[in-house]
Amino acid sequence: MRRAEQIWGTVVSVDVRDARDGADVPGALDAVFAWFKRVDDLFSTWRDDTEVRRIGRGELDVAEASPEVRTVLALCDEVRVETAGAFDITVGARAAEEVDPWPGLAPLDPSGLVKGWAVDRAASMLQDAGARAFSINAGGDVAVRGQPAPGTAWRVGIRHPWEPDKVAAVVAVVDTGVATSGRYERGDHVLDPRTGRPATALTSASVIGPDLALADAYATALVVMGVDGLRWITGVAGYAAMAITDERRVLSTPGFARHRVPAIADDA
Amino acid sequence: MRRVVAVVVGTLGGLALLASFHTSATSSLRATAPSTASRPPATAPPPQGSGTGASGAPGSTSAPSTTTTAPGGRRTIDGPSVSTRYGDVQVRAVVQGGRLVDVQALTLPSDRERSARISDFAGPELHDEALQAQSANIDVVSGATYTSEGYAQSLQAALDRAGIHS
Numbered sequence: 001m002r003r004a005e006q007i008w009g010t011v012v013s014v015d016v017r018d019a020r021d022g023a024d025v026p027g028a029l030d031a032v033f034a035w036f037k038r039v040d041d042l043f044s045t046w047r048d049d050t051e052v053r054r055i056g057r058g059e060l061d062v063a064e065a066s067p068e069v070r071t072v073l074a075l076c077d078e079v080r081v082e083t084a085g086a087f088d089i090t091v092g093a094r095a096a097e098e099v100d101p102w103p104g105l106a107p108l109d110p111s112g113l114v115k116g117w118a119v120d121r122a123a124s125m126l127q128d129a130g131a132r133a134f135s136i137n138a139g140g141d142v143a144v145r146g147q148p149a150p151g152t153a154w155r156v157g158i159r160h161p162w163e164p165d166k167v168a169a170v171v172a173v174v175d176t177g178v179a180t181s182g183r184y185e186r187g188d189h190v191l192d193p194r195t196g197r198p199a200t201a202l203t204s205a206s207v208i209g210p211d212l213a214l215a216d217a218y219a220t221a222l223v224v225m226g227v228d229g230l231r232w233i234t235g236v237a238g239y240a241a242m243a244i245t246d247e248r249r250v251l252s253t254p255g256f257a258r259h260r261v262p263a264i265a266d267d268a
Numbered sequence: 269m270r271r272v273v274a275v276v277v278g279t280l281g282g283l284a285l286l287a288s289f290h291t292s293a294t295s296s297l298r299a300t301a302p303s304t305a306s307r308p309p310a311t312a313p314p315p316q317g318s319g320t321g322a323s324g325a326p327g328s329t330s331a332p333s334t335t336t337t338a339p340g341g342r343r344t345i346d347g348p349s350v351s352t353r354y355g356d357v358q359v360r361a362v363v364q365g366g367r368l369v370d371v372q373a374l375t376l377p378s379d380r381e382r383s384a385r386i387s388d389f390a391g392p393e394l395h396d397e398a399l400q401a402q403s404a405n406i407d408v409v410s411g412a413t414y415t416s417e418g419y420a421q422s423l424q425a426a427l428d429r430a431g432i433h434s
Contacts, residue, residue, distance in 0.1 A: 002431040011419040013428050015408065115413070137424055140411040148407055157404050157423065159411030164421050166401035167409065182412030206410055230394055248399040257395040263402035 010139030023130025056108035096196035116216025177212030201226030209239035
C-alpha cells in the first residue's frame with residue numbers, strides 16, 4: 001500500500017510492502033500523516049505561528065516549548081558541537097548581506113534535522129502498528145525498515161543533480177536512513193556558519209546511517225564542510241557518505257562504497 | 269636511540285592519538301582545513317635499519333628527538349614531528365626500567381579535534397569516480413528536498429504512480 005501527500009512544502013511518500021495479519025495499515029498511515037502535520041505546526045519556518053518561529057522572535061522561551069521542540073533543539077545543539085559548528089541552526093540570524101532572503105529563512109531553523117527526526121518517529125509508529133516492511137520518503141530523506149521482499153534489500157537511488165529522472169548511484173540497505181542535502185533543487189539554502197554565505201563546497205551530500213535525524217543533519221553539515229567532511233564522517237561509527245562535486249565527481253567513503261550496487265538489477 | 273623513537277612513533281603513534289582523543293568538542297569552526305590527501309599516511313613503520321627517525325617515518329618533517337631522564341630512571345623521549353595527512357603529529361614515549369609505560373601526543377592535527385566517536389587515525393581513502401546518469405531499477409530515491417512542483421517531475425513521483433496504480 002502506498003500513500004503520497006503534500007506536507008512541509010514537499011511530498012512525503014510511504015510504501016508499505018508487508019504487515020502482520022490484522023494490522024490496520026490505512027489507520028497507521030492516517031496517524032503518520034497527522035504526525036507530520038503536527039511537526040509542521042511546531043517547526044515550520046515558512047509560517048509565523050509555529051513554536052520555532054515564536055522562539056526565533058523571542059516570544060516563546062525554549063523551556064516553555066513543547067517536548068518535541070525541546071528534544072529537537074537539544075539534538076541540534078549536540079550535532080553543532082559534534083560537527084565543530086558546521087551544522088548550526090542559528091546561522092539564519094547571521095546571513096550575509098548579499099544573501100537574498102527566501103521566505104523560510106529564519107533566525108532559528110532546525111529544518112536540517114527535523115525532517116529526518118520526524119520520519120524516524122513515523123517509522124516507529126508504523127512498526128508499532130504492525131507494518132514490517134516499508135519505506136518513507138520525506139522529500140528525499142528516506143527511512144527503510146524490513147525487507148521489500150523476502151531476502152532482499154531496499155534499492156535506494158541517489159538522485160542525479162542535473163537529471164531529475166536519473167540516479168548517480170544506488171545503494172542496497174535495510175533498516176536504516178538515507179538523507180541527502182543539495183543545492184540543485186531549491187538553490188543555495190545551506191549557509192556556511194563561518195561566513196553567513198551559501199555553502200558551495202559540494203553539489204550534494206548523502207549520508208547513510210541508523211538515525212535519520214543525524215544522517216539528515218550530517219548531510220547538511222557535509223555541504224558546509226566539503227570533502228574534508230567526508231573524511232570526518234568516516235570516523236563517525238555507523239555512518240557513511242557520498243558527495244557529488246561541481247566538477248562532476250562522485251566521492252564515497254569506504255562504508256558507502258560497500259553499499260553500492262549496480263544501477264540495473266539482474267532481474268530488471 | 270633515534271631509531272627506537274621512530275619505531276615508537278610509527279607503530280604506536282596512531283594508538284597514542286586514539287587514546288588522547290577524549291571528547292574534544294569545540295565550539296569554534298576549523299577556519300581552514302586544507303586537503304592533504306596527497307601526503308602519504310603515517311601508519312607504515314619505518315624500514316628496518318633506518319638510521320634516523322626523521323627519514324624512517326614517511327612524510328615526516330625532521331625534528332630531532334630529545335630524551336630526558338628523570339630521577340627514578342623514568343625517561344621521556346620526544347619523537348620527531350611527523351607530517352601526516354591530517355597535519356603534524358609529535359609523540360612522547362615514556363620509558364621506565366627499559367619498558368614503554370606511556371605514549372603521549374605532544375602535537376595533534378587541529379582538524380582531529382572531533383567527537384569521541386573517532387574510530388581510526390589515518391583515515392581511509394575516498395572512492396572517487398566520474399558522475400554518471402543512470403537509469404535504475406530502484407525502490408525509493410534520496411535527493412535534495414524537492415518542492416511540491418519538483419516532486420511532480422521526480423523519479424519518486426513515477427515510483428509512487430506505478431505503485432498506486434498497480
